[in-house]
Amino acid sequence: MNFVANKSDLKVVGTRPIRPDGMDKVTGKAQFGADLTMAGQLVGKILRSPHAHAKIIKIDTSKALAMAGVKAVITSADIPDIPSEEAFVGEGPTNFRDMSLNCMARGKVLYEGHALAAVAATSSAIADAALAAIDVTYEVLPHVIDVEAAMAPDAPVLHEGMITTGVDPKPTKASNIVKKVAFSLGDWQAGMKEADVIVEEKYDTAAVHQAYIEPHAVVASVNPDGQTVIFASSQGQFMIRQYTAKILGMDIANIRVTPAEIGGGFGGKTLVYLEPIATALSAKCGRPVKMVMTRDEVFRASGPTSGGTIEVKIGAKKDGTITGAYALVKLQAGAFPGSPVAPACMCAFAMYDLKNVTAEGYDVVSNRPKVAAYRAPGAPISTFAVESAMDELASKLGMDPIALREKNAAKAGTKAAYGPVFPDIGYEQVLAAAKAHPHWTAPLGKNQGRGIATGFWFNIGGESSASVFINEDGTVSVVSGSPDIGGSRASMAMMAAEVLGVPYEKVRAIVGDTAQIGITGMTGGSRVTFATGMATVQAAESVVEQLKKRAAMIWDISPDAVDWKDGEAVPAGANAGGFDPLPLAAIALKAAKTGGPIGAEISINAQGAGAGFGAHICDVEVDPDTGFVKILRYTAVQDVGRAIHPSYVEGQIQGGATQGIGWALNEEYVYDKNGRMDNAGFLDYRIPVASDLPMIDAVLVEVPNKRHPFGVRGVGEVPIVPPMAAIGNAVKSATGIRMHSLPMSPPKVRAALDSGKG
Amino acid sequence: MSKIHVTTTVNGEPTEYLCEAQDSLLDVLRDTLKLTGSKEGCGSGDCGACSITLDGRLVCSCLVLGVEAEGKSIGTIEGVAKGDTLHPIQQKFLEHAALQCGFCTPGLIVAAKALLDSNPNPTETEARFWLAGNLCRCTGYDKIIRAVMDAAAEMRGAAA
């Protein structure tokens, strides 16, 4: 199907119908991961390390095994010792051995909360008692938490064989520095020499958690013949299947994973923690095992994203033209390699047309939980630094912040800071919309300030499968492989309805399990509406071709003589014959007679995703006595390509912006001197609540991505990229002080107000 | 330890169950009564996903013991709709797209209903502060507040 250039040609796409799973969700009927019970199920629980870094000398499970009601106890001895295997699967680079060790420690525990044993018992109380009865002998080792301390030459080393890659000469000693990455255009130092004005800044950010309200949950049941069913809350049922098979050495065909409704993921549920463990426990005792993380476990033992440090240098001429730019990003990966330092470097300056730029960085391990993807991984961190520095630059130049960005804006044909030329993009349009918005010129009061910041994310395509079936009565069933975390079922139904020319109410979309639909990559990377949408459209188009053929048979004319219009087969011209239009339902009635069931399944590797840009304007009021930063007004402008369901697009923008607001103002991992997390609960890990926020004005700019039939660009990740700098810039505007450290929590703002320095 | 027998009312229905002294009401609702609409997000009363009403008062069921329900009246998400007629709050949540993943939704709807039952005409600020105990990570609360204010207006109009 060719790109539909005219929005007015669309009947369903762009409207705001009610989502098909909505009724279940507002009545409490929807089944999330912890809501399923299987007959005979046991409660599974995990024993976790109280130490940040220790050798496991001995694990004695005998007392636990002997307890009444305990049906299985496992340690790493029950998990295959798989070799190191790098792969880029779906959401990022992965090492399967690291993932296995993260699920169950082998020989060493590398962070407080690291799993080292698990039990399955007939009740929660017995499972707890069994955990307490497992005797572990540790040899506690010195630990290291923060990134620069972990990089120091005398830091305790987590992995004996870790030799830094990407540096020349190659080190001879192991360290905690996994790798160095660098992306360059031109010569940034030469560029700086041409500058009239230079800003040099250093920032630091803390680790923050995706903080989905639903903890990880799974029920797994293994039959004696190895056939396994898993019901789990996840961003990818195929991912669970593949990773569990890999970690436990099972055939993929023996595992059937049903994706439960998922209570938030944001990247944090794109990997496995409990699933292989529950499966291994079930295999050992022959009964279903249900495992649900507590909130405490979610914080201590599931991946937050990285914290780190960012140094930025930007040089510009008096007229605002940037002549040189540099960023150095050091990110914590947690206990195993894999911080998002590469995308952090690639996105840092992506908004700008630069001839001389270098963004380089280090991936560093330390004794913290292994980081997991979090909405536009890496980009919010480096963008916080760059967009704060840009604000300083605007200030030094005496230039309006939007004007400075417009002067250097990337556009179609610009060579991106990460290398390739940009195709059609919407950054200038986003800036223009921000400038034109009444928020930009609204008056401000005492202790109030305004900040603007912009951001970029690639968005991806990837493997997706969808099927479209015509039912006996002409209604339509759509099955896709993408777990629905934000309303995507509605969008799939809308796109199918648009192609078929039928009302949305006649199309029902569900999410299939791994046995019901073709392989589909994870729900993440802002890919579902783009990639799974593309598969759905292609499946619907294939169905339209079949419907035309069937109509031709019914009319006894050539299939070339049939067109499809508004949900009906029509003769292609006067010569085809004077037939009345044949509605889909009428053709469906004759399906058996004209060849059999009408349907199509399409599997694709969707290419050509369109990148997105956002610009956020934020007004704050800073209380000079308490340092409390109140968000007064928030406007988030974003190029969304084309909004299939505008309400859900707005929702992504509002939700992503809110996570960025929490990241900016309150959220952080706090560690004690023993390397234990101090604030592993929602009371002290403070995410934004309803009373913290005003309404968030989500402004949709549409520069369609012509490589998708409806012009879709991914939208979910871009909105978390600008907020931290927007708020930092607003705080500067309100107080005259530049905050260099996130979060900008009240004690830190108050201290900055006192000392005059942030 | 032997279980304790509790007689109570859940969503208007007389209900009996057995539970241990230390079981939370949330666990009883979900595991014993199979009313899984109330969710556990934190287990410590900080997220509101387990919100129910106890004799009309909004509480976190993870902070109430199963035995405390004796002789009281419990209201959960499962009782908000009347048969197949959605409560205006539920309808407005759907129309305003006030949910994305839907996990916080049951708790929010119960909490919003408790708000409007006690204050049919809240300001936006009053609504935000009342609902501050219900965490949502997906929506940024914008469409939730719009849905609640719209439901309040509709309910006032219907009552008028």
Add this chain to the structure above:
Amino acid sequence: MPTVSISGTSLDAFTGGKSELEVEATTFRRLIHELEKRFPGIGMQVEETMAVAVDGVIFQDAYDLKLSPESEIFLIPKIGGG
């Protein structure tokens, strides 16, 4: 013959730091093959860790992607998401 540019330093260990290469290849699969001939070991690294941007449009895992000498061809690290 298309010129292939490399974004970032992740292939430096194989190419000795060269960031622009002339490679005789009309598909991505052929490109990997030709690079492997020139720099043994690079093939797997490109297949598993790199995407290719053709005139700025990013393709991940696309063996049969056509590459023409008129296009800008850039190997960039694969992108994930969250």
